[in-house]
Amino acid sequence: CTRYVLVKNTSVRQGIVDAVQRALKDPKVTSVVICGQNGKFCGGADIREFAGPMSGPPLVPMIHAIEAVDKPVAAAIEGVALGGGLELALGCHYRIAHSKAVLGLPEVTLGLLPGAGGSQRLPRLIGLTAALDLITTGRHVSAAEALKLGILDQVTDNNAVDLAVEFVRSVAGQPLDSRRLSTLPCPCPPDVDSLLDKVMSKVRQRSRGALAPVACVQALRAAASLPYAQGMEKERELMATLFNSGQARALQYAFFSQRVVGKWSLPSGASWDNSTARTISKAAVIGLGTMGRGIVVALALTGISVVAVETQEKQLAEASRVVPAMLQREAGRRRLATPPGVISFSSNLQDVSEVELVIEAVFEDMSLKLQVFKHLASVCRPGTLLCSNTSGLDIDQLAAVTQSPGLVVGMHFFAPAHVMKLLEVVYGPRSSPEAVATAMQLGKRMGKVGVAVGNCPGFVGNRMLKPYLEQANFLLEEGATPQQVDEALEEFGFPMGVFRMSDLSGLDVGWRIRKEAGLTGPGVESTRTRQGRRYSPLPDQMCEAGRLGQKTGKGWYQYDGPGGRVARSDPWVDIFLETYRAEHGLVARSITPEEILERCLYALINEGFNILQDAVAAGPEDIDAIYVFGYGWPRHRGGPMFHAGQVGLGRILERLNHHHSHPDVPHLKPSTLLRRLVAAGSPPVQKWREFINKERVHSQL
Numbered sequence: 274c275t276r277y278v279l280v281k282n283t284s285v286r287q288g289i290v291d292a293v294q295r296a297l298k299d300p301k302v303t304s305v306v307i308c309g310q311n312g313k314f315c316g317g318a319d320i321r322e323f324a325g326p327m328s329g330p331p332l333v334p335m336i337h338a339i340e341a342v343d344k345p346v347a348a349a350i351e352g353v354a355l356g357g358g359l360e361l362a363l364g365c366h367y368r369i370a371h372s373k374a375v376l377g378l379p380e381v382t383l384g385l386l387p388g389a390g391g392s393q394r395l396p397r398l399i400g401l402t403a404a405l406d407l408i409t410t411g412r413h414v415s416a417a418e419a420l421k422l423g424i425l426d427q428v429t430d431n432n433a434v435d436l437a438v439e440f441v442r443s444v445a446g447q448p449l450d451s452r453r454l455s456t457l458p459c460p461c462p463p464d465v466d467s468l469l470d471k472v473m474s475k476v477r478q479r480s481r482g483a484l485a486p487v488a489c490v491q492a493l494r495a496a497a498s499l500p501y502a503q504g505m506e507k508e509r510e511l512m513a514t515l516f517n518s519g520q521a522r523a524l525q526y527a528f529f530s531q532r533v534v535g536k537w538s539l540p541s542g543a544s545w546d547n548s549t550a551r552t553i554s555k556a557a558v559i560g561l562g563t564m565g566r567g568i569v570v571a572l573a574l575t576g577i578s579v580v581a582v583e584t585q586e587k588q589l590a591e592a593s594r595v596v597p598a599m600l601q602r603e604a605g606r607r608r609l610a611t612p613p614g615v616i617s618f619s620s621n622l623q624d625v626s627e628v629e630l631v632i633e634a635v636f637e638d639m640s641l642k643l644q645v646f647k648h649l650a651s652v653c654r655p656g657t658l659l660c661s662n663t664s665g666l667d668i669d670q671l672a673a674v675t676q677s678p679g680l681v682v683g684m685h686f687f688a689p690a691h692v693m694k695l696l697e698v699v700y701g702p703r704s705s706p707e708a709v710a711t712a713m714q715l716g717k718r719m720g721k722v723g724v725a726v727g728n729c730p731g732f733v734g735n736r737m738l739k740p741y742l743e744q745a746n747f748l749l750e751e752g753a754t755p756q757q758v759d760e761a762l763e764e765f766g767f768p769m770g771v772f773r774m775s776d777l778s779g780l781d782v783g784w785r786i787r788k789e790a791g792l793t794g795p796g797v798e799s800t801r802t803r804q805g806r807r808y809s810p811l812p813d814q815m816c817e818a819g820r821l822g823q824k825t826g827k828g829w830y831q832y833d834g835p836g837g838r839v840a841r842s843d844p845w846v847d848i849f850l851e852t853y854r855a856e857h858g859l860v861a862r863s864i865t866p867e868e869i870l871e872r873c874l875y876a877l878i879n880e881g882f883n884i885l886q887d888a889v890a891a892g893p894e895d896i897d898a899i900y901v902f903g904y905g906w907p908r909h910r911g912g913p914m915f916h917a918g919q920v921g922l923g924r925i926l927e928r929l930n931h932h933h934s935h936p937d938v939p940h941l942k943p944s945t946l947l948r949r950l951v952a953a954g955s956p957p958v959q960k961w962r963e964f965i966n967k968e969r970v971h972s973q974l
């Protein structure tokens with residue numbers, strides 16, 4: 274028996290072909306074990322190879338060659354068997370794994386489908402129903418689940434390679450026909466067509482407009498209805514369609530962006546690889562409203578002990594009841610490796626004197642936050658990191674009231690804080706690299722996608738949201754309905770349009786921010802130009818009419834009472850808009866979905882370019898990760914900045930100029946950076962960082 278250690282990408286394929294050939298020719302070899310290196314079987318194809326021509330032997334015939342071998346071949350799976358890695362294992366006659374191994378066919382998350390026979394072999398092994406679940410979701414399964422499903426033959430806590438060697442020796446000489454998956458029928462339920470139709474409508478609904486999940490179902494339909502060879506032809510056709518699609522490129526960009534943002538850097542030169550993070554074991558959360566409770570749970574899930582402080586007795590009593598249940602539910606769902614941290618509840622800020630990090634999550638009111646930070650500065654021991662969950666207020670102003678401004682950063686969570694993956698880590702000019710590194714590391718421990726961003730009103734996500742919402746409101750003034758705007762955005766791929774989203778989060782959230790900014794409220798003149806910019810008072814008037822969204826049963830839509838979830842159009846809103854337009858002499862015009870997307874999305878993208886220009890985000894990947902993980906941007910479109918590259922920067926610039934030139938559609942003045950990139954020939958999004966850094970060096974010279 275010969276062990277062949279393999280590594281990923283072209284050299285893997287060549288190595289396997291050579292090894293199998295040698296094994297076949299060598300009469301002393303009775304059986305073969307294929308294993309990985311350094312405790313990792315194979316993570317699948319090298320995604321970086323997709324951009325260029327594939328070299329080396331193709332995967333499909335290589336796996337067929339293995340399956341056809343007349344000596345038993347076992348895959349010894351440690352670490353991961355994902356994508357092409359699992360497809361390789363499915364071509365083997367047996368599969369043995371370590372109990373900690375993870376398996377899956379995640380191609381759909383990259384805009385692809387299992388293109389090396391996985392869509393045809395897996396359903397023949399575990400049945401159509403189970404294969405539909407794994408392939409259309411791309412989810413990973415543990416070794417235990419894989420054993421239960423029938424993917425694995427044995428699982429061990431000991432050395433999987435040794436067990437595979439012993440096992441495959443024991444079956445040497447036995448017939449292999451029943452082990453060659455491509456020769457087996459595909460086990461299907463009696464109502465196979467209705468199952469496939471049901472799954473097809475589910476995947477279409479789950480990620481609207483995404484191509485890969487639909488193709489996965491089509492490939493599995495082929496597995497269920499065609500002979501293997503024809504099924505493989507169908508898989509090849511579908512893969513060819515997906516491989517060069519914009520969605521595949523967008524999803525592969527999103528895969529790498531999620532990792533790029535972890536390699537953060539600050540304008541000061543501090544970065545992930547030259548800064549030291551402090552490991553936190555005791556933390557505190559101040560303010561136990563919805564966000565504070567979620568943050569307490571997110572921290573405790575990492576094993577950190579948490580002091581949860583709320584000065585309002587009623588709020589504290591409710592949190593003391595609700596939070597443990599939230600923690601128990603979430604801990605059960607995640608099968609934690611370490612037990613959750615202990616949570617203690619208190620109404621006394623003095624009780625945070627021994628913690629290493631505090632996250633303030635009180636009401637979004639600067640005077641209140643300043644009070645809390647002043648108090649914390651006097652209570653906490655020196656060296657304690659003080660973080661704020663503010664969604665856009667000035668971090669540096671908070672830092673200024675403490676003795677150690679270097680230890681103040683923003684940790685902006687997104688509701689629900691224990692579920693949403695995005696975390697904006699906001700550094701002020703005085704934030705130390707240690708504070709940023711510690712917050713980023715803590716975010717990673719919480720399973721978040723942490724993005725380091727600069728301190729400005731709204732930081733990155735909410736700063737871009739502002740012009741996006743403005744344009745949506747302007748479109749209502751000009752003749753659109755909330756349904757039309759939402760439908761255009763949902764057709765683009767957002768799970769919820771902007772007005773449905775406002776109803777969900779509550780119209781009063783934005784109203785409070787605009788009042789805090791002096792844009793509306795008692796004593797502010799109700800004109801359509803405020804602070805020098807066109808302003809739409811529509812949302813304010815909705816709030817003044819008590820229409821706050823789902824919480825009041827009425828907002829841009831109507832619901833079955835307060836807390837209702839099902840949005841229905843409301844004639845009251847149509848009359849409200851008609852009356853408003855008449856009052857202001859506005860004549861409604863018909864507005865196309867294309868204009869809605871241009872006005873909303875290009876306004877958002879343009880602000881993204883301004884953010885890059887201001888160095889508030891280090892690169893387009895940071896902005897795209899923020900929008901994919903925090904704002905529902907469809908992942909199969911990569912993110913706003915990636916999308917801009919796909920539309921064409923010249924086109925974006927031309928449309929912004931077109932709309933900006935219209936006297937009644939201001940604020941779409943193209944960003945200088947956008948203009949510079951177009952003038953430089955519109956480099957691909959992966960090159961923008963270089964361009965920005967080079968520009969910055971020139972501008973400082």
Ligand SMILES: C[C@H](O)[C@H](C)C(=O)SCCNC(=O)CCNC(=O)[C@H](O)C(C)(C)COP(=O)([O-])OP(=O)([O-])OC[C@H]1O[C@@H](n2cnc3c(N)ncnc32)[C@H](O)[C@@H]1OP(=O)([O-])[O-]
Pocket residue numbers: 316317318319320321332353355356357358360379380383385386387388389391529532533
């Ligand atoms: C024919 C076939 O049908 C089709 C066509 C395919 O097979 S398509 C491909 C299918 N395979 C996948 O989808 C697996 C994708 N990878 C993962 O899920 C995870 O990586 C991991 C395996 C579970 C490990 O997680 P990790 O947390 O320990 O490390 P990491 O931080 O994620 O990754 C560590 C480093 O490795 C890089 N990396 C990981 N997987 C990669 C891949 N498949 N290709 C290229 N680079 C990869 C990653 O960018 C990072 O780089 P850098 O930032 O260090 O420069």
